[in-house]
Amino acid sequence: MEKDSAKISMAVIRRLPKYHRYLKDLLDRNITRISSKELSKVIGFTASQIRQDLNNFGGFGQQGYGYNVDALYDEIGKILGLDKTYSTIVIGAGNLGQAIANYTNFEKSGFVPKAMFDMNPKLVGLKIRDIEIHDIDTVEKFIQEHNIDIGIICTPGPQAQSVADRLIKGRIKGIWNFAPIDLTVPDEIVVENVHLSESLFTLSFLLRHNQL
Amino acid sequence: MEKDSAKISMAVIRRLPKYHRYLKDLLDRNITRISSKELSKVIGFTASQIRQDLNNFGGFGQQGYGYNVDALYDEIGKILGLDKTYSTIVIGAGNLGQAIANYTNFEKSGFVPKAMFDMNPKLVGLKIRDIEIHDIDTVEKFIQEHNIDIGIICTPGPQAQSVADRLIKGRIKGIWNFAPIDLTVPDEIVVENVHLSESLFTLSFLLRHNQL
Numbered sequence: 001m002e003k004d005s006a007k008i009s010m011a012v013i014r015r016l017p018k019y020h021r022y023l024k025d026l027l028d029r030n031i032t033r034i035s036s037k038e039l040s041k042v043i044g045f046t047a048s049q050i051r052q053d054l055n056n057f058g059g060f061g062q063q064g065y066g067y068n069v070d071a072l073y074d075e076i077g078k079i080l081g082l083d084k085t086y087s088t089i090v091i092g093a094g095n096l097g098q099a100i101a102n103y104t105n106f107e108k109s110g111f112v113p114k115a116m117f118d119m120n121p122k123l124v125g126l127k128i129r130d131i132e133i134h135d136i137d138t139v140e141k142f143i144q145e146h147n148i149d150i151g152i153i154c155t156p157g158p159q160a161q162s163v164a165d166r167l168i169k170g171r172i173k174g175i176w177n178f179a180p181i182d183l184t185v186p187d188e189i190v191v192e193n194v195h196l197s198e199s200l201f202t203l204s205f206l207l208r209h210n211q212l
Numbered sequence: 213m214e215k216d217s218a219k220i221s222m223a224v225i226r227r228l229p230k231y232h233r234y235l236k237d238l239l240d241r242n243i244t245r246i247s248s249k250e251l252s253k254v255i256g257f258t259a260s261q262i263r264q265d266l267n268n269f270g271g272f273g274q275q276g277y278g279y280n281v282d283a284l285y286d287e288i289g290k291i292l293g294l295d296k297t298y299s300t301i302v303i304g305a306g307n308l309g310q311a312i313a314n315y316t317n318f319e320k321s322g323f324v325p326k327a328m329f330d331m332n333p334k335l336v337g338l339k340i341r342d343i344e345i346h347d348i349d350t351v352e353k354f355i356q357e358h359n360i361d362i363g364i365i366c367t368p369g370p371q372a373q374s375v376a377d378r379l380i381k382g383r384i385k386g387i388w389n390f391a392p393i394d395l396t397v398p399d400e401i402v403v404e405n406v407h408l409s410e411s412l413f414t415l416s417f418l419l420r421h422n423q424l
Contacts, residue, residue, distance in 0.1 A: 017407070017410035021392065021410070080413045081413075081417055084420070095314045098307060099308040103408075109413070150419070173419055174418065174419045174422075176411070176412060194408065194411050195229070196406065197318070198233070199388070200318060200323060200404070201294065202225055203362065203388055204296075204298065205293055206402040207293060207362070207385055208293030210386075
């Protein structure tokens with residue numbers, strides 16, 4: 001039984017994939033049961049934080065027993081929507097776009113790349129693995145015809161908003177944005193950003209202040 | 213005048229690159245002066261949030277004048293350590309590693325890739341742009357001889373910890389980690405993670421709950 005998901009804070013949501021990853025590690029090591037105290041040692045959150053986080057989704061632990069690792073892993077997977085598959089397209093067939101399209105781990109988790117798109121006519125028609133690069137002008141139609149869920153924007157910043165506008169016109173559901181800008185989208189469109197420069201600059205901040 | 217940087221929360225630190233980016237946009241549009249209210253409209257943080265954030269670093273605004281965009285941009289750049297250059301190496305010459313090494317925007321910001329490393333002998337000796345791929349066994353020596361600041365780990369998860377151990381042995385200062393694990397490192401080593409799967413799973417959570 002989940003609380004209204006609108007009430008769950010982004011901080012909690014962002015911790016869920018980490019639980020998922022650590023529970024998978026435990027399963028791989030044949031650990032089937034774990035207390036929130038032990039889980040806390042492994043994952044680095046406090047036991048009370050863990051109990052609080054999981055209570056958002058109805059809690060899973062049993063007093064005196066702890067957590068059933070397998071059940072918790074499945075349940076968090078479901079909460080994350082990983083019991084479904086998603087059709088994706090990658091826009092921008094440069095180095096980063098190709099790396100993302102090539103990264104088979106995403107496909108194993110249910111995110112299946114159906115096509116790439118680029119504005120460079122020299123790239124159109126080429127294939128990365130089995131994934132063909134299409135002309136960006138056909139992207140709206142492709143999304144509709146193939147019922148694409150997620151558009152992954154790997155273009156330079158200046159192109160990203162107009163690409164997003166096209167994806168939205170094609171009725172995309174979510175955007176995974178690697179371009180270094182904040183997109184303007186209607187409320188019903190979900191956007192998740194990976195701003196690599198911001199992460200790198202955070203590192204340089206920490207380096208600078210570490211050396212003081 | 214900055215406060216003790218140890219007291220500045222990670223949340224504030226993570227907002228600084230965003231200020232930096234938006235201030236650059238303003239400069240590009242020849243806007244030289246801005247009130248915290250106007251800046252708030254552009255960047256999407258509240259005006260009081262902005263004043264509070266910048267007060268951590270001595271504040272920059274003047275009552276009734278607002279912020280001098282140029283000076284604030286420079287100052288935040290310095291706080292982020294972007295007035296220096298950093299030597300970097302990329303470990304793992306697969307698609308993602310190549311994309312990162314190829315991304316010239318990082319170099320423009322002062323992060324200069326000096327070499328790549330891989331364990332695959334077929335890749336050793338090849339070049340990406342002018343960046344040569346070396347044997348991973350030589351990484352400790354390379355770091356010391358070239359005074360490398362940042363190691364960028366783009367290996368699969370299972371190799372990442374042993375790579376990190378080598379970087380630390382070579383006296384690296386910071387690690388930008390793209391591998392899907394949490395590294396164990398001594399306190400004096402700065403680590404910044406980019407966990408792509410966690411970002412993608414956050415998107416699928418938001419998609420799933422958006423559709424309810």
